[in-house]
Amino acid sequence: MASEVGFSLQTLASIVEGRIQGDPAMIINGLNTLNLAGRGELSFFANPRYIHQLSESGAAAILVSSDYAHLVKNSAVIVADPYLAFAKLTHHYDWRRPAQPGISPQAIVDPTAVVHESAQICANVVIEAGVKIGANVYIGPNSVIGSHSIVGDACRLEANVTLYPNVHLGERVLIHSASVLGADGFGFAKEQRQWVKICQLGGVRVGDDVEIGASVTIDRGALADTVIEKGVKLDNQIQIAHNVQIGEHTAIAGGTAVAGSTRIGKYCTIAGMSGITGHLEIADNTHITAMTLVSKSIDKAGAYSSGTGQEPHQQWKRNVVRFRQLDELAKRVRKLEQTLAEDNE
CATH class of the missing domain: 1.20.5 (Single alpha-helices involved in coiled-coils or other helix-helix interfaces)
Incomplete structure (x- = not known):
């Protein structure tokens, strides 16, 4: 897709440490798929399934490994990992604008809140008492930052994000619309035939470089905090219950639910629509396939499945x-x- 931003092929190749086959001076105005890319656009080839598109692509240039460079009819940037190179270059064509310093006159900011002068606070945002907003932060329209929460430098909260009180975000955290951090965990004690609510007194702690998709809910801890460690990536529509801990650089796909007090290790991948019951321990480097129900702890790294695949x-x-x-x-x-x-x- 073309944009208003343009870079020479030489500049882009330098960013990804690639070798150019073709015209280094051409200007690339956008990125696109092999079958749709055209003049002024860069694409990538990473899956042999699409090899038939490689030689037919109208892309001005293609990110490609050395094994397939001879099939490119126009220019190529030869790299070790085309998909990773593509991921890095998308940041230079992102539609998001950097934070534009200022507080909208339609925002409500408590006098005790501290908002860095470089932050952008959009219309109808509510920032409650004792909040700290770091440098170059963007808070989208209609978002609410609860009392005594902290939003670290370079965080971006899209429209309609809610942080309940005592939610702490590290740096460079991206939260998409309609996500809620810090709502009450599902805690109740039985008294005869009725339920007595357990007030949730903990908070939520989110590390640096975490991305949280749209409509994700992360409950506050009952006493201690719910913890999302640095580099974690959460897809859309995920439920993280109270006192869950998710280790560094773990990625969880959409529709997954994790019950209370479960600890998920580092570098795990959990595919979509999985369910993880409470009070479990999941080892580092565990890989859980789609629609898997995890009902007991996993103490050894590996791949685990329980969902059934499709059949006639x-x-x-x-x-x-x-x-x-x-x-x-x-x-x-x-x-x-x-x-x-x-x-x-």
Whole structure:
């Protein structure tokens, strides 16, 4: 997609430490896919599945590994990892503008709050007592920053983000719209046939360079804090319950729910629609595939699955029936084994 920003191919190649095959002086105005890229646009080739598009692409230049550079009809930037190079270059074409210093006259800022002069506070933002807003922060329209919260330098909160009281963000945290950090955890004690609420007295701590997708909910701790460590990436529509701890650089895909007091290690990947029950320990470098239910702790790194893959509907129905018969079949097998053992005596 073209933008108002343009860089020479030489400049872009220098950013990703690439070697140019073609015209280093050409201006690249945007990035696009192999099949849609055209004049003035840069694309990338990282998946052999699309090799048929490589030689046919109208892209002005393509990020490509040395093994495939000979197939590029126009210019190429030869790099070790085209997808990583593409990721780095997207930052130079991002639609987000840097924070424009100033506080909208429609914002409400408590007199005890400290807002850095370089921060941008948009219309209808509410900043409560004792809040600290760091340098180059962007707070989008209609967002609410609860009392005694801290928003570190270079954070960006898009429109309609809510931080309850006592939520601390590190530096360069990006939170997308409609996410809520610090709502009450789901804590209740049973009294006869009624529930007694347990007031949630902890907070939320988020490390540096965390990204939180749209409509994510991260509950505050019951006593201690819920903790999201540095570099964690959370997709849209994820539920993180009270007192959960997520280790550095773990990535969790959309629709996943993590129950209270579970500790997830560093460098984990958790695919979409997974469920993790409470009070578990998940080892570093664990990889959980889509729709997996994790109901016991994982103490050894590896890949874990429990969801069933798709199959033709009629076959799926037959397998459901067989699944319901497993217990009876297991009893019959045990009985046969006992009979065979007795016959061999």
